[in-house]
Amino acid sequence: MQLSGAKTGLRFHGAFADTAKRFGIFELLERWVGRSGDLQVRTLTSYLKLVNRAGLAYILNFSLMRVEEAWNLRAGCLDVEHDKSFGDIFLLRGQTTKTLSDSDALWVTSPSVEVAVRAMEVISLFRSLHASHLEASGLAGRYLTDSYHEPWLPSRKNDDHSLRPSIPPYAALLGQYDKLFDLERLRITTEDLKLARLATPSLPEEYQVGAVWPLAWHQLRRTGAVNMQASGLVSDASLQYQLKHITRAMSLYYGQNHSRVRLEEKAHTLYVRTMYETLGRELQQLTSERFVSPHGDKRKAEIVRLISPEDAKKMIGLAKKGTVACRQILLGVCSSRVPCPYGGIDNIAHCGGGDSKDAKPCPDVLYDSERLDAVDDLEHILKERLATAQDGSPLMESLVAQQRSLKSFRRVIGSANGR
Known part of the structure; x- marks a missing residue:
């Protein structure tokens, strides 16, 4: 009409x-x-x-x-x-x-x-x-x-379209x-609050169990940095605790062989800070019964002697100084403060003492009892590869050495758990 x-x-x-x-x-x-x-x-x-x-x-x-x-x-x-x-x-x-x-x-x-x-x-x-x-x-x-x-909206002649609109809060x-x-998915749980306070001890009072998480755009940026640190590609092993050492693992994360692309400086700084906060949280967990030294309680005590499970700021400081190290490996963590020539990420032969029948586990390793599922997966992979490996080949020797390390891991964790 x-x-x-x-x-x-x-x-x-x-x-x-x-x-x-x-x-x-x-x-x-x-x-x-x-x-x-x-x-x-x-x-x-x-x-x-x-x-x-x-x-x-x-x-x-x-x-x-x-x-x-x-x-x-x-x-x-x-x-x-x-x-x-x-x-x-x-x-x-x-x-x-x-x-x-x-x-x-x-x-x-x-x-x-x-x-x-x-x-x-x-x-x-x-x-x-x-x-x-x-x-x-x-x-x-x-x-x-x-x-x-x-x-379909009314035209406003006085609008100045050269001005950028303000950014609405997330x-x-x-x-x-x-x-x-789903607001129920956004409610803070007890575990959420525990982890948040480990990272930021001075959280304001609005962060309470049952409250809706206060969303902010910056949290997305920070979460990206946390995920980078937690990924298997941008790891402590590849970075050697120092972001200035650009390694192949890091360049793969930053776009498959494009590590020369310059990240803007603030993002770089945020990543470094988040990396140390993540390290600090990992250090706090090392004193728990979850981690076991294959050389006994005395050796574990020597490794964790500087660690305070209650003092997050202190742990971040230790991580920054490199006084205490915590590099994730397949069997748990490596506490060595120098780069390891044997691996630990893709090969565990040395970590568990599988180099030879008489070798002992690395003195810097702490086995993680929560890595049993990962160990099961690795054992399955080793068996599959052994089935096709040539007798007497370097590959065969490496796979057998890793199997010996797995046996060491199971024996130590089983003993710690009373099995």
Whole structure:
């Protein structure tokens, strides 16, 4: 039906809910932003904002960017380099100015970020087409998060589109989009609080068991750093407790042989700090009965003599100074403060004294009783490889040596557990 006053040139095509059904998006909108069947055109606006915010969180989760840096990414920021040996390498390209000035900085990211960036680019393009005052500047000129409006919203002539909109708090999503998060999954458990206070003893009172975790964008950045430290690729063994020693393991994590790509300085600093906090937490656990020395309680006491299970700050300090070491290996941890020439990550022959029939376990090793499942898996792999190994070959000798180390591990852990 033609609207009264044909000057507008607009036509009424029915209720928005009917239009949404006709285009197959009714269920989608109702699932994420609909309220009690009241589906209006502003619901689509709300959904586009939700996709944008989710995309922002996605980018932060899979990079070490600050929220300000991700907020100011532009369309076309995702680069994919093709390497014959390592496949596709995904890079985010943007600007960093907080600790250094670089208008073309790079962050290595996960391939899964592509879906978020593409969705944000589509929304940005759609909004920019409505901004008649804006010159068509091409794909690379628009921000992924912009201040332009959808065509169905009232035009505001006084808006200054040269100004970037302020960044909404991450926690605000809880109130704006009540279908996005399961609040019960966000409630702090006793174990959550215990681990959080190990890392940050001075947590404010708002962190209480049963309370909803106070979300902040920076937590995503910090979590990324923690996961890097906890991954099997960026390990204490490869870094040798010093981030300045760029090793192959670290370069693999940073985008498969792209360790020369410079991470922005603040991310580097955050990673180092988080690495030491993680080391501090690991050191605190070494005094528990979970860890056993194959050379007896006296040797374990010598290894952990400086460790205080209650003093997290002290442990972080010891980790920074290198006074006490805690390098994860397949059988537990290695307390050696110097790089090990024998491995321990991919070969345990020396750790458990399997080098020869008369050899003893390494004096720096502490067996971890919680590694039994991993030991079972390794034993299965060794048996499979032994079945095809050539008699008398170096591979055969290495596999047999590792089997001897596994027997040592089982014997020591079994004795500690009274078996």
